[in-house]
Amino acid sequence: MLAGHFGVAGIVRALRPEIPMGALLVATQLPDLVFLPLAALGIEVGEPAEPGLSGYGSLLITAEYSHALVGDLVLALLVGGLTHVFLRDRWGRDAGVVLGGVVFSHWLLDLLVHRPDLVVLPGGAGGLPLLGLGLWEFPAVTAVVEGALVLAGTVLYAWRTFRDQPSRTRAWLYGAGVGLLLVGSLLFDLLGT
Structure with missing residues (x-):
């Protein structure tokens, strides 16, 4: 869902142009950015959901810290609080x-x-049921949902850029750059994982 997360950044940027696109892109990927060092340390892993399974959505993720419901709520509150304290005037x-x-x-x-591989509490504490609706089991449907987020993010970002940017050349370059990022990340999702 890499591209879908980026699509959200494009949608939000169109609605809130004073928030930098870079901050929105990082915010959409923050749990995955926390996952990377934890995976490098062997604390969290991604492995095929079934032996020999590959392609779109084929991984079973064990991310009991970076993708825990309560952990991500805390992360969201932390980012929101820091943004409010330090950047609300800007x-x-x-x-x-x-x-x-x-x-x-x-x-x-x-x-x-x-798939049901998301924990509620960090580390899977409390033995609560794993969460996940499993749309990855239907790759075509997942691609449509993710593609819709990418399309919405690209179109809305481009609309806002052309509306607000006095230089048409710069507007085209911004719109094309973000569009390529979003479409490229969708292709990466579809072909690379």
Whole structure:
């Protein structure tokens, strides 16, 4: 769901242009950015859901810290709080709520696509049931949902850029750059994982 997360950044940027696209892109991927060092340390892993299975959505993720419901809520509150304290004058009074919501959108989209492999409490504490609606079991449907997020993010970002940017050349370059990022990440999702 890499591309879908990025699509959310494009959608939010169109609605809140004072929040930098870079901050939104990082916010949409923050749980995965936490996952990377934990995976490098062997604390969290991604492995094929079934032997020999490969392709779109084929991994079973064991991410009991970076993708725990409560952990991601705390991460969203932390990002939202820091944004509110340090950047509200620059990005708007409710920028903390918006950026925190973007961080948490990652978990919500993952809930939609993941097989039941998401824990509620960090480390799987409490032995609560694993969560995940398993849309990855239907790759074509997942691709349509993710493609819709990418399309919406690209179109809305381009619309806002052309509306607000006085230089048409710069607007085309911004729109094309973000469009390539979003479409490229969708192709990476479809072909690379």
